[in-house]
Amino acid sequence: MKQETTFLWNRFTLREAFLLGFCATFIVLTRAVLRMKFGLPGHSMFFLMFFLLMARGCVPKLGAATLVGLVAGAVSIMLGMGKNGPLILLNFVLPAIVVDGATLFYPRLAINLVACLVVGAVASASKALTGILLDFLMGIDTEIIIRHILITTFFSALFGALGSAMAPAVVRRLQANRLVPAPPASD
Amino acid sequence: MPDTTWIERRWAATSDYACQFRAVNSPVHRLGAGWKLLMGAFLCAAAIQVREPWSLAIVMAMSLGYYFAARLTLFDLWRDVRFFLIQMVIILGLYCIKYGVSGGLWPGTRTSLQIVLFFIPGIVFIRTTQSSQLMRGLRRIVPYRMAFLIFTCFRFVPVFARELREIALAQRLRGARITARDLLSPGNWQDLFHCLMIPLIVRAIRTADEASLSAEARGFGVRPERSYFDHRLLARSSSADGAIDEARPINRKTGSATPTQP
Numbered sequence: 001m002k003q004e005t006t007f008l009w010n011r012f013t014l015r016e017a018f019l020l021g022f023c024a025t026f027i028v029l030t031r032a033v034l035r036m037k038f039g040l041p042g043h044s045m046f047f048l049m050f051f052l053l054m055a056r057g058c059v060p061k062l063g064a065a066t067l068v069g070l071v072a073g074a075v076s077i078m079l080g081m082g083k084n085g086p087l088i089l090l091n092f093v094l095p096a097i098v099v100d101g102a103t104l105f106y107p108r109l110a111i112n113l114v115a116c117l118v119v120g121a122v123a124s125a126s127k128a129l130t131g132i133l134l135d136f137l138m139g140i141d142t143e144i145i146i147r148h149i150l151i152t153t154f155f156s157a158l159f160g161a162l163g164s165a166m167a168p169a170v171v172r173r174l175q176a177n178r179l180v181p182a183p184p185a186s187d
Numbered sequence: 188m189p190d191t192t193w194i195e196r197r198w199a200a201t202s203d204y205a206c207q208f209r210a211v212n213s214p215v216h217r218l219g220a221g222w223k224l225l226m227g228a229f230l231c232a233a234a235i236q237v238r239e240p241w242s243l244a245i246v247m248a249m250s251l252g253y254y255f256a257a258r259l260t261l262f263d264l265w266r267d268v269r270f271f272l273i274q275m276v277i278i279l280g281l282y283c284i285k286y287g288v289s290g291g292l293w294p295g296t297r298t299s300l301q302i303v304l305f306f307i308p309g310i311v312f313i314r315t316t317q318s319s320q321l322m323r324g325l326r327r328i329v330p331y332r333m334a335f336l337i338f339t340c341f342r343f344v345p346v347f348a349r350e351l352r353e354i355a356l357a358q359r360l361r362g363a364r365i366t367a368r369d370l371l372s373p374g375n376w377q378d379l380f381h382c383l384m385i386p387l388i389v390r391a392i393r394t395a396d397e398a399s400l401s402a403e404a405r406g407f408g409v410r411p412e413r414s415y416f417d418h419r420l421l422a423r424s425s426s427a428d429g430a431i432d433e434a435r436p437i438n439r440k441t442g443s444a445t446p447t448q449p
Contacts, residue, residue, distance in 0.1 A: 008333065078322065078337075143285065
C-alpha cells in the first residue's frame with residue numbers, strides 16, 4: 001500500500017491540504033452569497049462554524065481547522081471581502097483555533113451535537129477578542145466595552161451555534177459512506 | 188431606453204460591493220503595497236490616539252484625503268462605512284445611557300468616528316491593490332507550499348461557485364426547498380445541508396483526490412524546495428530503472444536543471 005508523504009506542516013498530505021483548502025473556498029463563497037442576500041448581523045458565523053467543523057471531521061488531525069481559517073482569511077483579503085480589511089484574518093483564525101483546541105480535549109467533537117453547539121457558540125464569541133482589543137485601544141470605558149461586546153457577539157454566537165448544529169449529521173453521513181475517516185481516539 | 192435618475196447612474200458607475208477593487212488611475216494606486224501599509228499603520232495609530240475635537244478633525248481630514256486621493260467616490264465611501272452604522276448607534280446609545288445625553292454625546296461620537304477612521308486605511312489598501320499584487324507580496328512572506336494552497340483555493344472559487352449553482356438547480360428541480368424564501372423557515376435548513384452541502388462536499392473530496400493525483404504525477408511536493416515541471420527535461424532525465432524524474436529544481440538564471448543524486 002502506497003505510503004502518503006506529508007505536504008504541509010509535516011502533518012497534512014497534499015490531498016488533505018486540498019480538501020481543507022476547498023472547505024476554506026466554501027466559507028468564502030457562502031460568505032459572499034449571504035452578504036448579498038440577507039445582510040443579517042453575525043450571519044457569517046453560520047457557515048464559518050459549519051465548515052470549520054466539517055474540515056475537522058473530514059481531516060481528523062490537529063491544525064486542520066486552523067489551516068482552513070488561515071486560507072479562508074487570506075482568500076477573503078485577496079477578494080476584498082469584509083469591512084475590516086486585513087484584520088479579517090483574525091475573524092477566521094480565532095474561531096478556528098478554538099475548534100482545534102476543543103478537539104484536543106474531545107477528538108470526536110465533530111460527530112457530537114451538544115459538543116458542536118457549545119464549541120460553535122464559544123468559537124463565534126472568540127471573534128469578539130478583536131473588538132475588545134480595538135475598544136480598549138480607543139479608550140472606551142470597561143463597562144461600555146463589556147456591554148458593547150455582549151450585544152455584538154450575541155448574534156454571532158447564535159448563528160455560530162446554529163451552523164455548528166448542522167455539522168454532526170453531515171459528518172456522520174460521510175463517515176457511514178467511508179468518504180472520510182473516523183476520528184482517532186486521541187491526537 | 189429606460190430613464191435613470193442621476194443617483195442610479197452614479198450608483199451604477201461605482202463598485203458593486205464594499206471594499207471592491209477599483210480599477211482607476213490614482214496616486215494611491217501607483218504606490219507600492221509596502222508604502223500603503225506604512226501609511227495605513229500611521230493613520231490607524233493616529234485614529235487610536237485622538238481625544239480632542241481638533242485632533243479628531245485633523246485625522247479625519249487626513250483619512251478622507253487619503254480615501255479620495257485614490258479617486259474613490261462618496262458612493263464608494265457610503266458602501267464601505269454603512270456597515271459601521273449599527274456599531275456607531277450601539278456605542279452612542281451605551282454612552283448616553285451611562286452618562287446621559289449631554290455627557291455621553293461627545294465621547295460616544297468621538298469613539299464611533301475613531302472606529303470608522305481606524306478601518307479606512309485598510310479599506311483603501313484593499314480597494315487600490317490588485318489581487319496579483321497581493322499574491323506577489325504574499326509569495327515573499329509565506330512559504331511556497333502555503334502560498335500554493337492559497338492560490339489554488341483562490342483559483343477554485345469560480346469553479347465551486349459554478350458547482351454550487353448547478354447542484355442547487357438540480358436539487359430544486361427534484362423538489363428540495365432551498366430557495367432564499369424557503370430558507371427563511373428553519374424547518375427547511377435540513378434540505379440545505381443534505382441536498383446542497385453534502386453533494387458539494389462529496390464533489391470537493393473527489394476534486395481533491397483528482398487534483399492531488401494530478402500534482403503528484405508531475406512530481407509536485409516530492410522535494411522540500413520549490414521545483415518546476417519542465418517537459419524539455421522529460422527525454423533527458425530518465426533514470427537507470429526507467430522511472431522518469433520530472434520535478435527537478437531548475438536554476439532560474441541558466442535554465443538548466445540541477446543534477447539528481449545517483
